Amino acid sequence: MPSLYWDADVVIVGGGVAGAGTAHALATVGVSSIVLERSADFPELNRGDVIQPLSLGLLDKWGVLPHIHGYQVVASGIHHRVHGFLGEWGFADLEIDHPHQTVLRHTNIHRALHAAFAGHGDLVSVRRGARVSAPLFDDRDGALRGVTGTIGGEPFRALGRIVVAADGPASPLRRAAGIRFEQRYRYDHVHLMTTCPRPDAPQLDHRTARYVGADGITMIIPLDGGTQVRVAVQLPVAEEMAWRALEPGRLWRRMVARAPMLAGAPSALAGEPHTYRAHLAHAERYVQGNLCLVGDAAHVVPPTLGQGMNMAMLDADVLAAVVRRTLDGAATLDLYDRLRRPANEIVLASSHEQTLVQTATGPEVDEHVLRNYAWLADPVRRREVAERVAGLHNKTAEQLGILDLAGDCRR
Template sequence: MAKSQHVGGAGERSALVVGGGIGGLAAGLALARSGWRVKVLERAAAFGEVGAGLSLWPNGVRALDALGVGDQVREQALVETRAGIRNRSGRWLSRTDTQELADRFGPVVMIHRARLFDILRTALPAGVLCGDSAVTRADLRGGRVEVEHGRGVSRADLLVAADGIGSTVRHSLWPQAPAPRYAGYTTWRVVVDTGERLSAGGESWGRGERVGIAPLADGRTYLFCVANAPEGQRSPGGELAELRRRFGRWHDPIPRLLAAADEEAVMRHDIHALPPLASFVNGRAALLGDAAHAMTPNLGQGANQALEDAVTLAVLLEAHPDVESALSAYDRLRRPRTRLIARRSHRIGVVAQWHWAPATALRDLTLRMMPGPAVLDALTAILGWRPPDREDLIAHTG
């Protein structure tokens, strides 16, 4: 018989966070800092992250500041790195003034996902993380939430579903929600150690194919490659051989990076996105991160939006007199913003993955003619985000 567990004692606000990824850890940390008794339930027996790079944009770094770990993350920032978009031969189509971007919005941090994961995990209070706790069912009962998982049944005042694009909680409590949809392209990711520190990053666009390069602070390089492909396809000769076949004649340093890569380090995933939901909230349950708004990675905002979600949710729970009104405000704030960003990311992916030669020629010409400041202006609505002001919200709701 499953063991029943209660999170929190009499008069103490309690929360269950489902999912031990970056969004789940951020939510757990944000709630714990606000005085909640929190348990983070993760299906895996051990907590960890895959070996890939992650872009933290200024909005995400501000969220991490609100969580008290911004300085640790900011140490990973890269300065004076050239970035932008090139074609497959290496010609710059669009350059990003990284110094102006930093002056206007703050630094962009390129960090290994495992490093960010460790920073968040270390900041959590002892006893918050519960591994080997795969969630099989979630219910709303008598003004509380109930979750059945690998270790038994837990109940709490609040449920935060941060369990990814295939969220079990979303399936349980949002049964009418649309299923994720394939974006039409697949991606390979790998971290490479060539023994040299690259001075330029950014993306290179071809016809139905792309390559992204991001130097990491530890001297390694994060490489991702994208190609139009049928869903579920895999390479019979190995994924690294496929990368070398597709991209081995692109501009330097792409061939050198692929030559230095290890087959075991290459990860391949088809790209899916979640269609817009009617609500991120159901009673005392809230969706967060990819469980709420999984988007294509073309703006590099997936993790950043999860961090924004976590900080916003905790602030609203402090500012509002009850959980339901706080979650209603969370839905009003987060759903329009993430929908806007998801739409932009989708459009960029469509254009970047064009294959027809006349269309790609027009695209490349348009990029060359676009003034640099216009690119930064277009990012203002995304990168200019700041955490909600708790005192203002309390005054407004009071």
């Protein structure tokens, strides 16, 4: 028998945005959970910095928003090296509680989610440094009862009536359940991510900037209260290692050539660059018995529209309402699959379409850039883009009718 034994209504494997968000959403409806997070600290990741308006509303409902100390972004400008400023779209005209994005380092989002657990009393138990080794099945009926693993060298067993896989795109729990994860598209580029001091550029005042053109997209995202910026440079896969091998001065000059706005930065790079390849993947289903998938364990989306965290938090919101109803005997977990998977399918398709447009390369991109971005002059089109990025086309648990306005599930 393991020396450590824990139990709760729900066992959550993974304590990142998806797992921690699920624990918050469950606590909001009175469901207890154990969060098992492999990392003992809060690692720095060069992505996942932008929280969309709909997600800000969910964080507010969960009591996390007071712990979020980020930089508000109200619009996104699109630029071209030759033609200059093409236009911008933003959230100011949307009738929502949070008409902006909030940007902060991913590690600080992670820290805020965990700091806010104190507001849920005994409903959330977090075990950091917990390395899950195997699912635990009931010999009688084959149902998943929990997981086993080690923490600090000691074996543990964590049991729950429901298990949530928030353990990333490689999800061992998803594989153990036999759920197929379809890799639908692997893009022919990587993103080189780094940070630098904010350039002296009014265009970055509560705004992000995107340079489009023959080389692909280069994104500039304010960080740390606007004092720094995250820069994502699109590169062909074949050029990844050559760019990574550049000494800092040459790398900086190449980045400025791609995004001239960076020339106004008071100094060059801050920290080592990081690269990752974008891809699109979707699980064939989100529920198998009493195992549910959330976040990257269920879907992987390219970063073009910044929807990864948005999707994960909506997963958490809807799953919590379904779990509450399931524990009350008023629904089954399959309801979560029926509600969320089709909605996420639409987001994946939209993100894929925009990724192909914004990351297109070649001389014809420069030739047709004014025509391709003429929609920036159309207020209706700009509003459509803002609504889609904000997440307003996706329904929360309340809008789906499985939560009442007080946040309690209907019996």
